[in-house]
Amino acid sequence: xxxxxxxxxxAASETGIARIMELSLQGMITLRGDLAxxxxxxxxxxxxxxxxxxxxxxxxxxxxxxxxxxPDELLILCPYDMVAANxxxxxxxxxxxxxxxxxxxxxxxxxRITGTQAREVLAKLCPVDLSLENFxxxxxxxxxxxxxxxxxxxxxxxSFQLVCFRSQARYVFDLLxxxxxxxxxxxxxxx
Amino acid sequence: MLTLTCPVCGVTAEETEFHGGGEAHLKRFGPGATDDDxxxxxxxxxxxxxxxxxxxxxxxxxxxxxxxxxxxxxxQVFGTYxxxxxxPPKEICDKISEARPGWSWRAFK
Numbered sequence: 588x589x590x591x592x593x594x595x596x597x598a599a600s601e602t603g604i605a606r607i608m609e610l611s612l613q614g615m616i617t618l619r620g621d622l623a624x625x626x627x628x629x630x631x632x633x634x635x636x637x638x639x640x641x642x643x644x645x646x647x648x649x650x651x652x653x654x655x656x657x658p659d660e661l662l663i664l665c666p667y668d669m670v671a672a673n674x675x676x677x678x679x680x681x682x683x684x685x686x687x688x689x690x691x692x693x694x695x696x697x698x699r700i701t702g703t704q705a706r707e708v709l710a711k712l713c714p715v716d717l718s719l720e721n722f723x724x725x726x727x728x729x730x731x732x733x734x735x736x737x738x739x740x741x742x743x744x745x746s747f748q749l750v751c752f753r754s755q756a757r758y759v760f761d762l763l764x765x766x767x768x769x770x771x772x773x774x775x776x777x778x
Numbered sequence: 779m780l781t782l783t784c785p786v787c788g789v790t791a792e793e794t795e796f797h798g799g800g801e802a803h804l805k806r807f808g809p810g811a812t813d814d815d816x817x818x819x820x821x822x823x824x825x826x827x828x829x830x831x832x833x834x835x836x837x838x839x840x841x842x843x844x845x846x847x848x849x850x851x852x853x854q855v856f857g858t859y860x861x862x863x864x865x866p867p868k869e870i871c872d873k874i875s876e877a878r879p880g881w882s883w884r885a886f887k
Binding site for chain 1 (some may be wrong): 788840
């Protein structure tokens with residue numbers, strides 16, 4: 588078995604107005620089904636060991652969490668080596684429910700953007716209102732980042748976690764690093 | 779810029795996060811239909827200056843289809859509503875009547 592590695596081998600950009608780093612391998616499971624059904628909810632909370640998030644919310648603790656992707660889709664985060672076991676557990680919990688749980692860990696890349704100007708870096712790239720009052724920790728947003736789809740949420744007041752397709756990891760990393768290049772601050776969101 | 783609110787996930791974003799899906803409320807005419815009906819279904823589209831009904835998809839967000847009623851000249855959006863309907867809801871028609879008295883679009887007014 589070949590050793591799993593991330594798309595950019597942990598690339599990081601430290602010199603800009605926000606720190607960009609590729610995260611180590613993150614387990615991700617797509618769960619599709621009727622989110623109102625108790626089997627789907629139990630499968631999600633059982634694997635991630637956190638509460639169900641509301642619409643457009645993410646409920647994440649360290650490397651575990653549930654993100655609300657759409658009215659019939661959740662993204663379950665868990666440790667990378669727990670994915671297979673979790674999917675087995677979820678499939679069992681789902682039983683006959685019309686639902687799908689699939690491992691997408693290796694189809695995605697994950698980044699962290701940290702710093703007082705992290706909001707600005709993302710605001711330059713996404714058509715999202717990232718002002719302090721409109722985007723806060725706990726919220727989750729799928730959107731367009733320049734030319735590719737991406738999803739992000741805040742882990743604390745100055746950090747974003749972002750996921751994108753793995754094949755676009757280099758593009759996304761370059762986008763973020765360029766948007767964060769030294770001296771490029773707009774200071775739109777500083778309090 | 780056209781700013782739409784997805785009625786499925788509630789996100790408000792500008793048009794580049796969405797994808798236009800053409801005219802709304804088309805009735806399909808398939809096998810067994812008359813030539814005129816099939817031609818109308820395939821080719822005849824409204825191209826109004828003013829009130830228009832369209833299908834949109836929240837392509838970069840929740841991925842769901844929905845309907846939007848908007849003005850093609852001012853980009854004013856009168857409202858968005860779920861895809862699972864054959865006609866615009868009354869409150870949206872009322873809102874259009876308020877802004878554009880005497881409007882009509884195909885069979886709706």
